[in-house]
Amino acid sequence: MAIPSTTRQWILNSKPTSTPILPENLPPPSASASASQPEPTFIPAINPLPPLTSTTALVQTLYISNDPAQRGQMSAIIDPARLYVPPMTLHAPVRTYTISRVLESGNLSLLAPGAIVRATTSWSEYAVVRISDVEVLDPEKTPGVRISHYMGSFGFPGITALYALKEIVKLKKGERIVVSGAAGAVGGMVVQIAKKVLGAAEVIGIAGTDDKCLWVEGLGADVCLNYKKEGFDQELWKATEGFVDVYFDNVGGHILDLMVLRVKWFGRIAACCHQSHFRTRVHLDYKDHFQEAREELIQAWKNGKIVVDDATETVIEATFEDIPKVWMKLFDGSNTGKLTTKLIG
Ligand SMILES: NC(=O)c1ccc[n+]([C@@H]2O[C@H](COP(=O)([O-])OP(=O)(O)OC[C@H]3O[C@@H](n4cnc5c(N)ncnc54)[C@H](OP(=O)(O)O)[C@@H]3O)[C@@H](O)[C@H]2O)c1
Numbered sequence: 446m447a448i449p450s451t452t453r454q455w456i457l458n459s460k461p462t463s464t465p466i467l468p469e470n471l472p473p474p475s476a477s478a479s480a481s482q483p484e485p486t487f488i489p490a491i492n493p494l495p496p497l498t499s500t501t502a503l504v505q506t507l508y509i510s511n512d513p514a515q516r517g518q519m520s521a522i523i524d525p526a527r528l529y530v531p532p533m534t535l536h537a538p539v540r541t542y543t544i545s546r547v548l549e550s551g552n553l554s555l556l557a558p559g560a561i562v563r564a565t566t567s568w569s570e571y572a573v574v575r576i577s578d579v580e581v582l583d584p585e586k587t588p589g590v591r592i593s594h595y596m597g598s599f600g601f602p603g604i605t606a607l608y609a610l611k612e613i614v615k616l617k618k619g620e621r622i623v624v625s626g627a628a629g630a631v632g633g634m635v636v637q638i639a640k641k642v643l644g645a646a647e648v649i650g651i652a653g654t655d656d657k658c659l660w661v662e663g664l665g666a667d668v669c670l671n672y673k674k675e676g677f678d679q680e681l682w683k684a685t686e687g688f689v690d691v692y693f694d695n696v697g698g699h700i701l702d703l704m705v706l707r708v709k710w711f712g713r714i715a716a717c718c719h720q721s722h723f724r725t726r727v728h729l730d731y732k733d734h735f736q737e738a739r740e741e742l743i744q745a746w747k748n749g750k751i752v753v754d755d756a757t758e759t760v761i762e763a764t765f766e767d768i769p770k771v772w773m774k775l776f777d778g779s780n781t782g783k784l785t786t787k788l789i790g
Contacts, residue, residue, distance in 0.1 A: 448503065448549055451493050453765050454538040455568035459484035460521035464776075467769050486519070487539060487568075487769045495573050497551035502576050504545035504564060508760075509786040510596045511772045515541065538567030539769075544582065544596055545572070552576055561592060563600070568768045570788070580735075587743055590753055593760055597783025598746075598753040602630035604738045605717060606638055608731040614691045614713035618644035623685060623704060625672075626695030628657035630783035631717060633664055633757055634742075635693050640665035641750040649684050651700060653778045660756065660781055672700060681707070694718050757782040762789045 465486035474482060497503060517523045518540065519533045533540050547560045548571070555576045556562075562579040566572035584592045587599070597603065610616045622639050626632040627650030639645040650661035650669035658669035670680050681700075685707040692704040693715045701718075708714060731738065745751045759780035763771045771786045 446548070449494065449571050451491050452569045452571040454490055454492055454570075455487045455768055456490050457486070457519055457533050457535055457537060457539050458488040459486055460519060460533075460535055461486050461516075462521045465516070465519070465769075465773065467773065489766070492538075494571060497549060497573065499551050500576055501551045501573050502547050502556050502579070503549040503571060503573055504543075504562060504566070504579075505548050505571050506543045506545050506566065506569060506788050507561070508544040508593045508596060509568065509768060509771075509788060510542040510600070511775050511784040511786060512541070512601075513775055515539070515772070516776075538569055540565065540567050542566075542596060542601070543572075544592060545574075545579075550576070556581070563595060570765055587746065587753075590746070591755075591758075591760075593758060593785045593787065594753050594783075596785055597630050597758045598634055598751070599739055599742055600783070602783055603634045603742050604731060604735060606631050606634035607738050607742060608734070609693065609715040609717055610635060610638055610643060612731070614693070614715045616643050616645060616691050619646045620690035621645065621647040621649070621685075621687075622691040622693060623649045623651065623681075623689050623707070624666075624693040624695065625651040625700045625704075626718065627661045627666065627669060628652040628781045629695060630758075630780075632693070632695050633661070633782050634751070635695075636661055636664045636666050637751040638745070639693075640667075642745050647689075649681075649689070651681070651696075657778075657781060664752065678703060688712065691715070758785055759783065760785045760787050762787045764788075764790050 466483055468485040471485055517528055525532045543564055543566045545562055545564050547556055547558050550556045550558055561582045564574045564579045582595050622645050624632050624635045627636055636648055636650055640648045648666045650666035651672050652658050652661055652669055653673050655671055658671050661669040688709040690709055691713050692708050694701050695718045697718045746753050761771045763786050775784055
């Protein structure tokens with residue numbers, strides 16, 4: 446293929462104070478000229494790609510990671526001190542993780558064209574990246590597993606789940622744990638690792654539909670409660686009779702308020718979330734152990750302890766135009782497992 450010199454990109458056009466506004470969702474222009482019109486959060490643009498140097502490579506985006514944390518990173522109202530990476534820059538491309546293919550390398554001894562890498566780039570078709578910043582992926586280690594899982598079960602969500610369970614709350618064999626957001630990318634892995642790798646005696650999942658709850662039970666939860674159903678508070682109270690050792694929080698808000706009262710004295714809470722505007726710890730603390738953590742997850746998969754399959758990710762094929770629309774699906778609960786965009790043109 447011809448090497449591109451420009452790329453289409455989605456630009457952060459205005460920092461949202463609440464729900465991001467897609468260009469197609471703008472209200473019709475007001476009759477009154479003085480009334481202020483909202484700005485779309487994202488706008489498309491075509492920009493030149495910088496020339497390659499001996500430390501950079503040109504990559505083509507294959508898969509785009511959709512992460513709840515991006516919402517905080519682009520927000521106008523979240524204090525940057527509460528973020529684990531710098532806020533996104535206004536009028537710059539929207540930052541994300543991608544799985545990309547190397548098209549051209551400025552240093553063939555460091556990175557070969559054709560390699561598949563995980564990179565921090567943006568909502569762009571192509572990007573020029575620093576070779577030292579990308580991670581070359583080796584999908585041959587996991588035959589039969591789609592490469593996109595290196596953004597979910599074998600990526601940050603899986604590693605976050607493993608790290609938080611082992612190093613933050615130090616879940617022990619025989620303990621009882623509750624996990625919210627249990628049908629999400631992190632939560633689904635927490636359920637599996639807690640029950641089948643670390644030997645929890647009881648795993649109680651919480652998710653937003655009965656179908657998701659069935660799926661979470663299929664992953665290994667002893668029971669999963671639908672928090673949108675009437676009587677949920679009482680159900681949770683009953684399920685946590687005698688109190689639990691660990692609560693793994695992926696959502697904050699009301700569920701966290703309840704669970705604070707249902708954890709044993711000297712029990713532990715992993716605060717992984719910000720879905721309801723609350724957040725703390727970070728997979729980045731563990732960055733020096735990424736490879737080792739991924740190896741551990743791959744080994745657990747090889748041993749049949751964790752399932753990594755089509756149901757543990759929601760991959761949506763999308764054209765460049767639809768990248769923001771797919772990202773917004775994070776907030777309507779439509780995914781089970783990791784929500785990933787497969788860029789198809
Ligand atoms: N600290 C770190 O290093 C790190 C790394 C990765 C992720 N995270 C955080 O972990 C959390 C989960 O991430 P993820 O990638 O697993 O997200 P995800 O795949 O989108 O899953 C989260 C799930 O939470 C549920 N949810 C959303 N809003 C909710 C609310 N207000 N109350 C209750 N449930 C709600 C949704 O499913 P339902 O249909 O069940 O509502 C959603 O699918 C996020 O807050 C993310 O920022 C942290």
